[in-house]
Amino acid sequence: MSETALPVTLDRDADVPLAVQLADALRAAASAGHLRGGDRLPSTRALARRLGVSRTVTSAAYEQLHAEGWIAGRHGSGTYVTTSPPERSRPADAATPGPQRAPAPLLDLTPGVPWAEGLDRSAWRRAWRAAADAPAEARSERAGLYEYRTVIAEHLLRHRGLVAGTESVLATGGTTAAVIELAAAVFGRDDVIAVEEPGYQRAVQALRGYGLRVVGVPVDDEGLRPGAVPPGVRAVYCSPAHQYPMGSRMSAARRVELVERARAENILLIEDDYDGELRFDVAPLPLLAALAPDVVVHLGTTSKILTPTLGAGWMVAPAAVTAAVLDHRDRTGTRPSPAGQRVLVELARHGDLGRHLRRLRRELAERRTMLVTALRAGGVRVLGDDAGAHLVVPLPSAQVERSTVAAAEAKGIRLDNLGRHFAGEPTTHGVAIAYSNCSREALQRALDVLVELLR
Template sequence: MRPTVDVPLTVNRECAVPLAVQVAGQLRDAMRAGGLRAGERLPSTRGLAALLGVSRTVVTDAYQQLYAEGWLDGRHGSGTYVADGTLPHENGQARAVGAPVSVPAGAPFSAPLSAPRRAHREAAPRGVVDLRPGRPWVSGYDETAWRRAWRSAGDLPLNAFPDPYGHPELRELLAEHLRRARAVPVGAGNVMVTRGTGNGLDLIAATLLRPGDRAGVEEPGWRAARRIFASRGAEVVPCPVDEQGVIVEALPDDLRVLYTTPAHQFPVGGRLPIPRRERLLAWARRTGAIVVEDDYDAEFRYDVAPLPALYGLDPGRVVLLGTLSKSLGPDVGLGWLVAPADLLDAVAERRMYVADRTSGPVQRAVTTLLERGDLDRHLRRMRLEYARRRAAIVEALGPYVRGDTAGLHVMVTLPAGVVPGLVRRAGERGVLLDTTEAHHHGPTRVHGLVLGYGSASRADVRRGCAVIRELMPAEGA
């Protein structure tokens, strides 16, 4: 057993910052600076609590946060260690923010390529349990707050010259929301109001990509991202993921843009640990690539505080996309794009060129929801409700569940040959399911189900999981 490393820590009881946050922050800084190195053993929670004169709960909470971020590794019977793969900053100094984003001159204003027509996804018939991902519980909103927001929207006159950046008041409120909810230090000057994630991603693609540029998308990953990049003439490059997220070492050096979902990888469900986030940003700085971070359901976490957004770690190389489609509903049609000011200006110019805009009344209504705190209250209610549904899935299918710490979906791992028949038989019994196969660009690497619990009631979640459990092969079969 390795000796325990001596950790120089202090706590300030007069500071407004909670003690557990102080301890976690000092340990994190020590690992970043190289004072604590991979493989070194930390004191026990009891021992460190005694040394600092705090309760054991304080140290336990600090360790749990660092476990969640990927900084620490627990080894049964031997203690807590600094995880392998942590990257201290060079010479103990903080890394510099990346160079400004270069926008290609004369990048094309290409129209999206036509795609095969397909029926849009409709609500499941009465009595059918829909466990497909991608839909929130749209009936959970506060009707009084919703009506009040739309009355305020009706009080404003129509604008003959919509601002391509969005209403200034809403941009300020969104910046504050991101600072409060996602610890993103951003000002309104870096925020653009969009019609949602797809709109924001298409604006970025139209601004940055020339025909033939290579654009990376996680594999498996969000199908719409592949279609958007392809529609702008890019060569789509599948970038493999594991249970934690995108594999940095597998990224090619010639990508112009990489689309990633680090807070809750879709569909596998992993969250990118802090050390890997730093390696990803180091790759982006070295290659000149732009990382597009989709923060699509980061508001919903069920274990510890959310990990910091990539944008907050390096605003010079990251574009952050967000949306209200998961927190309120897709029909609201509002999201945001956070980027360096020069890139945001280029996107605004393109937006004006193609007459793309976000509805003014929708912006006014969302402004009211944010001003009055209605959106925050809604998120708190839904976080509790979704946590109960997620718990029902874990209780029923626990050993097979992956990616259950956040968001509105989990992955259920299954042998490849089992999935098609199980989905078919579940459908015959009134349970609609989605598979990982549908989210691959090439051959299926990850096999299983993608279970969404946003749009199904708790009773329906339990019923659907019971059907799945009955149809799963017996263990050892």
């Protein structure tokens, strides 16, 4: 902003000192947006000359604004307006405010956030640089980059025991994006889809957004109950590896029962492999897609094991489903971005993906042990398998659930209430506590508060 554009007028007949008038005028200009963060102010000498006042007046005004945090000097460059505090401009005769402090951020212990700080920064930068070396594409592959799908096929074989050739893998934008594609390409309006209750509400809303009817199926400590799936459903959406949010694993018997029902009643099973790579106690049970590739759509994502920055996931499905999704992409011109796919390919090429997964399992296993030990020592009951990135503490009622979440927030901790994971009326109450989206030191410091709140 030029000097002549400064919205400053001084009244020499007023009782208010000129330096105070000048500080008030500049402060009001910054609050109203006439001056913006990064605007360069004239020097005290130049401004004094323009206003016809002594340099003492402009120096005193600048010193006041600097103390309040409105302006800052840069050595050898000049004086600049900083980002204005989020408050309305005040009357000129109001008391001068002191420096404003931003509230301390809450320690966020809600599920669904990966251990992003555990990514090897050097490997991350190397992967992005290598990905950028690839020539720009005139058009993206509708199924996803071939080399990405090859990496995913190898990942599924090595880490999930699923034999899937490159041609049977589709790249997606993540789990929710894949559900949206299935809703648009495979199902018809008014089809009934069974979902876990409680369960992943983004999937529920994606299905409902396409006119599909959603019915809840209860879960317990063995996962979804196949016998409770109502007749006539077109598909069942479930998370067998680590049920979201309750943390249970679908038993082998129930997996077989669910597959048998799917084949007998022409039901499509949508397997969300939530936290599937994160088992700490025993080897994971076979995927539904490995048991019945003819009736199972397997969905996975890099968002929980790496970062949502990549926006990359995958789908392995029966041929008819794959064809319908590809046809939908052709008709709508939609397909997942290849940028994140290229980065994952480079992470895998140098072995960084495998190293990160091994480090991730060790870190989260130790954090879970630390948290579970502290809670149980305090007499707090814990639910969920020894797996994944969160656990559940049951509570007796919805009122206790709400008050516990509110009390935790008052102490600087954000917890997740189970009530929000129900499409219908909640029948189970409690809080979910994640241990991946903060430092280990921050989690350690929060243990006493968590035990006291949940005891």
